[in-house]
Each structure stands twice: as C-alpha cells, then as structure tokens.
Amino acid sequence: MSVTAEPYATAAGLVERSAAAYVSGVPEHPADDGFFGPASVTWKISGDLAGPIAGLRSLLMQALHPLAMAGVDQHSGWREDPVGRLAATSAYVTTVSFGERAAAERAAARVRRIHTRVSGVDPVTGRRYEASDPALLLWVHAALVESALAVRRLFGPAIGPADADRYVAEMVVAAELVGVPAARVPASVAELDRYLESVRPELRRTPAASESMAYLLDPPGLDAEVAEIWQDIRYGAVVALPEWAREMYGYEAPPLTAGRREEIRQVLGVLDAVFLGEPGVLEARQRIAARMRAARA
C-alpha cells in the first residue's frame, strides 16, 4: 500500500508555527494595498474563522490530482516536516493575500524558482510531471479558490453570488503570480465550475494521497485540546467536499445539520482564540481590521 517507507514527523507545533507564518505575512507599514486590498472580497473571505477548514478541504482536493500529489510527496520535505511545509504554504498564501505587491512578487518568485527544480515521474500513472507546469498550478489554484467558496457556503456567513464571482475574479492574479497565464484562469464561479468538471477525469486517489490525507485528518502529536478541535475541522472539511471526492477517498460524513454547523463555528471560535494567544497574531489581525474598517468609510 505504502509507496515510500518514509515515516511522517509529528504535527506538534502546528498552531504555533501556523501563527508565526500568518504574522510573517501581514505587513506592519505596507507601502501599498497589495494585489487585493482592504475592500476586496478576498480579504473578507481570508479573515473568516472557517479558514482552517477551507485550508484542509483545499488540500484534500489538491491531493486528488496524481501529479500534484506526487510532486509534493517526492520533493517538498513533506514527510520529514509536514508542519513546516504547511506553515510555509500558510505564510505564502498570507503574503500574497495581505502583503504589499513587492512582497507578494518576491514570495511568488521564490515559489517559481523552487518549482523549476521539482519534476519526476508519478509512480501510479507513470506520467512525467513538472511543478512549473501551468496545468498543475492551475489545478492547485482552482482547488483553493473553490474550497474557500464551498466552506464559506457551508460554515461562513453567507456571501452573495456577485461577491463569489468577484472573489474568483480577484484571485486570478494569484494564479498569474505562480506562472499561470491569466487567460487560462477561471474568472467567475461558472468558469470555475466548468474548469473543475473538465479536470475530473484526471483525478484519483493514489496511495500517496491516501497516506498524506490520513495524516492530515488525524495528525499525531497535537496538543490534546487542539486534537479535539481537529476532529471538528476534519469533519467540516470532509462534509464540504463534493460527493464524488468523498467517494474517491471512501470517507463518510453524516450530513451537516444547523445545530452541528453552529457547534463547529463555536469550536472554530475556540481555536481562533488559541491562535490569537500566539505572539503577534492579535496585532496582525488588528492591522488588517483597521485597514478594512477604514476602507469601508
């Protein structure tokens, strides 16, 4: 079953390192509003409590592409330091979302540089892959954008269809930053759905995906109280998957009731409080909130 025998490191420090990653991405005295800005739908969505669920759901989706999964599994140090890898991704996403343009561009250039060194053969399909392949990058991008919307629909305060379209359109630039030509990137919810539909035939659950996701759904070594909270995050991510993706993984999730949704938001609130207790998080949040409030006026 297992492709590689490398053991996974524990997930200890997940909260602390995610927090540090987040803080590093929120500038103190930004020279500009970055690629989105305080009036954007992106900022609104990125600030929601359900972020951890959206993040996990997005990883579950991304892992279903055998080539994307193989690239992560074979190159990124994922097994030796999964928490570090997740924190690096968080730092990147935060920098692109909230950082000034120069910072976002620097971070993206670094990612593109790393991608040029990532290539190989997927042991399951036998296909060659390159991490700089725009088709793979587009998949990763689309899975993230669609996950944010799906999780928002289930758990977040509702956003209207116009804002959902605006979010997809705003996020085009994020795909461009890592090297996808803008013309290929879905710019509305309808385009996004069509794109996802078109990729479906390529998706499947490889052993690497099974293993990685089993790890993520039940990370060993978490602090006890975070581990309990994680059960709800896991449920939230799985229930928010499209049914076909759940079937591919063989996961089952009882349907989300209104009461369960409320409980999950409460649990997310507790996790958020723990997160706020980490150094610098409150200040970073306040920097963002102040700019968003000012932009409303």
Add this chain to the structure above:
Amino acid sequence: MNRWRLVAGGVAGAAGAAAAVVVLRRGGNPRLRQNLRLRRGVAALLLVARGGARYAGSAHKLFAAAGEHRQRLRNDLALQTAEDVATTLGTMKGVLMKLGQMASYVDDGLSPGVRRTLSRLQDSVPPMSAELAAQVVAEELGGPPDQVFARWDPDPIAAASIGQVHRAITRDGRAVAVKVQYPGIAETIAADLGNVALLRRMLRITAPSQDVDALLAELRERVLEELDYRREADNQRLFARYYAGHPTILVPAIVDELSTRRVVTSELADGARFAELAGWSQAERDLAAETIYRFVFRSLYELHAFNGDPHPGNYLFHGGGRVTFLDFGLVRRFTADELEPLMQMARYLCVEHDPEEFRRNLVKAGFLRADAPLSTDQVIEHMAVFYDTVRESRPLTMTGDYSSAVVRRFFDMRSPVTTYAQIPRSYVILQRINLGLFGLLGELIATANWRAIAEEIWPFVLGPPTTPMGEAEAAWRKARGPAR
C-alpha cells in the same frame, strides 16, 4: 501544554480557596505600625470632614474630569455594525472572555500560555463606533443620545466587558456614566453558553474531586445574569441604598429612567485609579484596603450579597479611605441557609476553637465529604491557611506573595485532604472573588488588625469599633437603623 484544562484548573482553584488570606510579615514593621497609629488620628478627621463632599464639583467639572481617565481605545478598530460585534465576540469568544475574566483574578495556577490567550482575548475587543453606540442608546432609550441627554460624549471613557462606558450630562443636570452594551452580544453569548458539551471540554478538570458540571452551571448562570443590565442596576441599587451615608463606602446611584436591558446609567464618579495608589502614602493605602475589606464582609453578612468583581478598574479612590465601588454586574446573592455554614466555619475555627464543629460545618456546606477518612487535625492543617488573617487578633500585613502560596495550597494534589474536598456550587463565585480580593489587598501591602475588623462585622461577635473608620461606621449604622 494543555491550555483549556489549565484554564479550568485556574477557575476551580480560585474557587476552592476558602477565604484566602495573605500574610507575610506578621505584626508588620514596628515603625510602620507607629506611623499608622499617628495617622489614624488624621484619618478620623478626614472621615468626619467627608460629609457632602461626594460630588463636590459641578456636573460639568465632573464630566470633564472623568474623561481624563479615558482609556486608550483603538478607534480605528471600532466595531461599526452588529456583524462586527458577532465576528469579534461571537462563536465562543465572548464566553471565553468572560471565563477568562473570572480566571484572571488568580495570579497563580494559570500557565503563561493560558494567561496570554485569555488576556489577549480581552485586549482583542475594540470599542463600538460612536454611531453604533448611539444606535443602541436610541433603541433602548427611545431617542439618539444627544436628545436623550443634555450632553453626550461620543468617545467612550472606558471599556466594559460586553459594552463600554460613555459620560453624559442628563437633562436635569447630573453628570452620569452610561454603560452601553454591544448589540447582539447577549444573544450570541447566551447561544454559545448553550453548547454545554464544548464548555465542559474546555473546563475539564484534572482533579477528580471537582465537579465540572456544578462549576459550569454556576458560571453559566452568572454570565447569563451579566447580560441583562437591569439585574446589574438592581444590584447596584441594593448596595447604594444600604451604603447611603456610609463614611467611606460610596456607591453611585442608578438613574432609573435611563436604565434598561442594554443601557445602565449611574451617577458619574471620579477619583484615583488603583494603579495610582502606588504613589500614595502607606497610611492612605491601608485605609483604602480597610474600606474594601469592610465593604466585602459587611455586604456578605448584612446584605447577603457579594460583589463578585474585584477587578482593579472597579474602584475609584478619594483619599481618607473613601472608595467608590463601580460595576455590580457580577453579584452573587446568598440565602441565609447558604451563608450559615460559612459563618459557622469561621466561628468554630477562629472564635470557639472547636475543630470538630468546624469540620461538621465544612461537611454541611459541602466542602468536605462526610465520609472522608481523615483526622480532624489533617483537615484543620489543610484549611486553616485560608483563615490566617483572622485567627489571631494582631496587626498583619497582606502581601501578594502569600496569595500565590494559598493558591498553590489549593492545587496541592499531594495533600490527602484534596481528594475529599470540593467546591459546592453556591460558593464558586464567592471563593474565586475572595482570592481576587486578597490579591488586591496584597498589592496594597496593607496592614491592619483584620481579625479585630472581622469581629466588628461577624454577626456572631458584633464587636465594638476598633479603628477610627470602625467608629465612623458604627455611628453610621446607629443612624441608619437595621440593615435591609
């Protein structure tokens, strides 16, 4: 690090320390004691001179002065809509903040991580924007604040846990403090308190003897009470009525017609903040401590009510021992039956010196299991530390160090007594506040003969006045007639 468990342990620990007390330097420093005697004469004069000086200035002067203490509130973060309130304080955060507030009175027993998380949570609450606060006032009082009041300061002067305080001048010319509740907060906190399973998870306690459900029930009830300002107004009226004319205890009057579920209006008071006392003479600090001590125990024994919020921000100091008590949001009222065993415990341990009767009352109150296979000596040895300041009649100095020692005693799981000890639900708040209170007195490094003062107040002793303040108080009591 197990954050939420430790939070729970902190809450319970505070709750469990019965009548925690702070003693470091028995007898105090002789020179200090002499000074105290000398200054007592001065203090007595100040007390007599107090008279009607309570609100000396005109309303407008007071209005201006109270604003000087305006806290630095981040206006750029101001909550502009009910949705902002929900984002900031909904989904358990308001509840955690309240629990944190309760836990924060204990300086010990919380890990740095927990304390950081909880204090950050409190820091994370910005004020309402002027417009949002005005909207709540309009909904509650039937008109925008600049019409309901003769003058209204749109900038809050202080943050309250689920609201903020504005100063204003009423149409009939009184300077007032108006506490305005965040819109929607009562509903969201009430809903979050409904998730008992999650709260229980957060409060799970390692000590087998502690009853999480009882603790949770008490905390839920107290927090729910705080959500309705009418209850707070009732409490404040009770205290204000009882202490009317008291020589050193001041309780601002409620303005009935401007107080509702989400707005509570009371007379504005101005005075030195707790932090400023650091620069005052020790004699002044001793007098302030004496007033707080008298307030707490008189309220308990005569009003059967305990003002449960010993937060330093809830006092204003005026010199000569005069203290204004603010914020009656967390008041626990006791029935005579609930109070009786507490009284008997103090009586049998400290006055009658009857250990078996002390133990019997300990069991009766529910602090100790009846079948605990312990010798009474063991029980006394464990519990007596909580009564240290009132066991012997002599001057004692309260210090901060000892309050930590008391908490540690409570957490001492090696003691055989701990296995059979528990905190009955009715006393959860009382015990927690006791710790907070003595923590405050400890910060003042206050010296007094606490036992002698306690004897003045204990219903089973009702001793004669032992200090100038006691004499002034006795005169007040004589003039006011029987309590309640």
